Amino acid sequence: MPDLNPAETIGLKSPLLSVRELAFAYQSKNSESGFSISVKELDIYPHNRLAIIGPNGAGKTTLLQLISLLLQPRQGIISFNGVGLITKKQVLDYHRATAFVPQKNILYNCSVRDNVALGLSLRKESPSDIDAKITEILKTLKIEHLANKSALKISGGEARRTMLARALVLKPKILFLDEPFSDLDEPIRRELIEDLLPLISQTGCATIFVTHNQDETYQLADRFMIMLKGSIVQQSNAHEVFANPATQEVAAFIGIKNIIPSKVIGFDKDIISISLETGKKEALKIVVSGSKPKSENVIVCIPPESIVISAPQSPEMHTSSRNVIPGIIKRIIPSRYFAWVEVDCGTILTASITHESILEMGLSPGRPVRLLIKSTAIKILPGA
Amino acid sequence: MPVGMLIGLSSLRGKKWLIAIVNTGMGLPPVLVGLVVALLLWRSGPLGFMGLLYSKTAMVIAQTIIALPLVTAFTIAGVQRIDPELIRYTVSLGATKWQLFKIVLREAKSTILVALMAGFGSIISEVGAVMMVGGNIKNDTMVMTTGIMSETRMGNFESALYLGAILLIISFAVNLCLTLIQQKQSA
Numbered sequence: 001m002p003d004l005n006p007a008e009t010i011g012l013k014s015p016l017l018s019v020r021e022l023a024f025a026y027q028s029k030n031s032e033s034g035f036s037i038s039v040k041e042l043d044i045y046p047h048n049r050l051a052i053i054g055p056n057g058a059g060k061t062t063l064l065q066l067i068s069l070l071l072q073p074r075q076g077i078i079s080f081n082g083v084g085l086i087t088k089k090q091v092l093d094y095h096r097a098t099a100f101v102p103q104k105n106i107l108y109n110c111s112v113r114d115n116v117a118l119g120l121s122l123r124k125e126s127p128s129d130i131d132a133k134i135t136e137i138l139k140t141l142k143i144e145h146l147a148n149k150s151a152l153k154i155s156g157g158e159a160r161r162t163m164l165a166r167a168l169v170l171k172p173k174i175l176f177l178d179e180p181f182s183d184l185d186e187p188i189r190r191e192l193i194e195d196l197l198p199l200i201s202q203t204g205c206a207t208i209f210v211t212h213n214q215d216e217t218y219q220l221a222d223r224f225m226i227m228l229k230g231s232i233v234q235q236s237n238a239h240e241v242f243a244n245p246a247t248q249e250v251a252a253f254i255g256i257k258n259i260i261p262s263k264v265i266g267f268d269k270d271i272i273s274i275s276l277e278t279g280k281k282e283a284l285k286i287v288v289s290g291s292k293p294k295s296e297n298v299i300v301c302i303p304p305e306s307i308v309i310s311a312p313q314s315p316e317m318h319t320s321s322r323n324v325i326p327g328i329i330k331r332i333i334p335s336r337y338f339a340w341v342e343v344d345c346g347t348i349l350t351a352s353i354t355h356e357s358i359l360e361m362g363l364s365p366g367r368p369v370r371l372l373i374k375s376t377a378i379k380i381l382p383g384a
Numbered sequence: 385m386p387v388g389m390l391i392g393l394s395s396l397r398g399k400k401w402l403i404a405i406v407n408t409g410m411g412l413p414p415v416l417v418g419l420v421v422a423l424l425l426w427r428s429g430p431l432g433f434m435g436l437l438y439s440k441t442a443m444v445i446a447q448t449i450i451a452l453p454l455v456t457a458f459t460i461a462g463v464q465r466i467d468p469e470l471i472r473y474t475v476s477l478g479a480t481k482w483q484l485f486k487i488v489l490r491e492a493k494s495t496i497l498v499a500l501m502a503g504f505g506s507i508i509s510e511v512g513a514v515m516m517v518g519g520n521i522k523n524d525t526m527v528m529t530t531g532i533m534s535e536t537r538m539g540n541f542e543s544a545l546y547l548g549a550i551l552l553i554i555s556f557a558v559n560l561c562l563t564l565i566q567q568k569q570s571a
Contacts (some may be wrong), residue, residue, distance in 0.1 A: 060543045070476045109491055118487075122478045130559035166477075 051221030065257035297383030306377030409453025418513030462495025
């Protein structure tokens with residue numbers, strides 16, 4: 001870490017929360033299930049909305065619990081407003097300035113109102129203040145009719161709302177959300193997000209939230225952090241992560257299905273010629289626009305939605321695509337809005353096509369097709 | 385109760401042993417407690433100088449020793465039944481140690497009331513220890529259970545039965561109150 005410029009540290013741009021050299025290891029009796037987490041550097045600024053995304057078991061929840069000090073890190077410094085959190089008093093003050101919404105429903109054996117009031121009463125606010133605040137938040141989150149109901153007798157969606165109310169009523173500086181909308185049915189989830197977004201902007205808190213559902217993140221976050229196997233592999237804005245995945249693993253996680261180890265065979269005026277490994281004698285050649293890769297070995301990523309399927313008998317190429325690859329349909333896997341079409345072109349390339357197109361073109365396994373791929377749609381990552 | 389809370393919430397290495405010892409204490413024969421307390425308070429015993437043998441204080445000491453493991457063990461069980469995540473979450477909600485204690489106590493309320501009932505039941509029905517350390521002195525250290533014994537020995541079965549009935553009524557009244565408190569919250 002370079003020395004911080006003092007002018008910078010006192011400037012407006014100083015982070016609300018900063019984490020340095022954080023390390024944590026889960027001890028476990030059977031060594032296989034133990035894992036460790038390490039984060040070199042993480043800064044949260046006021047109004048930041050950071051999404052930590054990654055597959056199950058990547059350590060996202062643990063990381064969130066560490067930076068919210070629900071768990072004690074083994075090593076590392078966590079500072080809040082520029083002050084390291086060390087003494088019990090500092091940790092308590094930090095807990096009281098932030099709020100955590102766990103993934104699991106944690107509700108106390110009392111009414112919804114008393115559940116929501118708990119954080120405030122722990123902070124020794126006056127009963128009349130508490131009353132006013134609770135009434136308001138229950139109304140905003142549309143659970144005022146549950147106020148006197150036992151919190152142990154409400155539905156999953158209502159429990160989520162109660163827990164969010166309990167956190168947001170504290171007007172935290174940082175809100176930690178751990179998979180806030182998992183286990184909720186789609187319409188309930190959407191409604192809750194709609195209700196929550198204005199509330200978060202109104203509170204003006206920084207939000208850090210963990211999810212494995214990438215759809216949620218677009219709506220809720222302005223910064224992405226991708227976590228794989230206990231470490232952060234990429235940190236940037238949403239567009240950047242999807243446009244330029246940092247590694248092969250990130251590309252796989254964000255759903256780029258076609259990830260193929262390849263070799264650069266030529267470079268000319270921003271056009272890279274690449275031969276894809278096929279396992280057969282005849283290599284598959286494609287061209288990609290971009291700057292010259294550092295190494296000869298690269299990994300080619302082709303998002304399925306940028307592959308266009310065309311019939312082989314269609315008149316000779318009135319297309320701007322630089323890559324026209326013949327192949328045979330191997331499998332068609334239907335999904336909700338479209339189908340994955342796996343095409344054997346020497347190596348398997350997967351395209352995503354709407355159900356209508358499949359019917360219209362009469363696509364079925366065994367049929368020869370041509371794949372059109374724009375040279376700008378292909379991403380190249382450094383290879384091993 | 386506080387001891388039970390502490391043990392239940394702590395993460396000591398010897399926790400399992402401690403719990404096993406407390407659980408053994410639940411089966412402690414009251415007569416043995418009476419004997420040990422009596423020996424300690426005996427005029428020539430280590431605490432004899434306090435002159436407590438055959439006094440109400442001595443009886444309270446013995447009864448406390450009998451009830452302690454019961455109440456402690458039930459409290460431990462109640463506290464351990466609480467989701468550890470709830471405890472961690474409560475800390476992150478901004479609870480101090482003392483506030484956490486109160487919340488855990490409230491969450492474990494129904495088991496803790498069972499602890500009180502068990503403790504109360506064990507001492508109100510107890511004969512051996514109070515007899516040994518209290519001496520069953522009429523109008524002083526005679527309690528209902530020992531009273532029943534005396535009356536029976538003297539052949540006054542009728543008054544012995546009356547005493548028994550009163551004892552049962554008191555016991556019922558106390559347990560009724562505790563049960564009502566316990567059941568109220570789950571309504």
